[in-house]
Amino acid sequence: MLCRIANAAMIKATEKYDIGQSLPWAEVLDNLLFNSEGLIPAIAQQFDSREVLMMAWMNRESLQETLKTGRVCYFSRSRQRLWRKGESSGQIQLLQEMRLDCDGDTILLLVKQTGPACHTGRKSCFYNRVEDDKVSVIEAPLIDPASLYGKHE
């Protein structure tokens, strides 16, 4: 818990910064608020339309790989290994910009998504709307998910 407080304070220093002021990424990376599993939530947003595509998890290694290669790499909790988005479906995400929030506990990825982000073939994973005591589908697949090999990445 002490560790968490110390981490937060380091990144929260940017609260008072003017536009253009910066911290070294290496130091920030050491102080991101990864959870007890070493993971941090990452939101993927289409860079031009600003559609929110999905939320997944990253670890230290996937953050570094993403910045190095420019192709988004998450950490799959179900498979407990690095997950290079699109490795089975071909629907990759090219990183346009990476942002951090004020507390250093969430990542925002502005991406150029190839085809659908969702394993169902839909552009976005957020295709269910809650309204009037119902949850309704509001988006159709762009392509047949069977052509994405019919499996969740």
Added chain:
Amino acid sequence: MLCRIANAAMIKATEKYDIGQSLPWAEVLDNLLFNSEGLIPAIAQQFDSREVLMMAWMNRESLQETLKTGRVCYFSRSRQRLWRKGESSGQIQLLQEMRLDCDGDTILLLVKQTGPACHTGRKSCFYNRVEDDKVSVIEAPLIDPASLYGKHE
């Protein structure tokens, strides 16, 4: 773990649904993939500009209250209680639409944000950009955070 698999299967049924097909919200709520603390991540996005404002956590009660009142209510992990966004700052979020992702483990809130979403006085919490081995501030406060009582909600 068996419970998690059962939950996921219920919501994943919507994968095959056409636009307009629905499930009862009460059943979906019972099967959302809350974590071991009873929480689910929620992304807040400004409904018109599509700017991603923040990420926070909700529990079952905060989801129900948000739908009932139309004002976004989170669950504060630091204070371990319901957190009606804006209760100390006055900067509230009016719900325009609530969406769920394909796995039922993340919420997307389309909101009408009053003033800044961030406790620093900035519109969005994602004001730090990672680029060229630096993390740089890219957004200025809309208002002096001291006028928000100078404290994080």
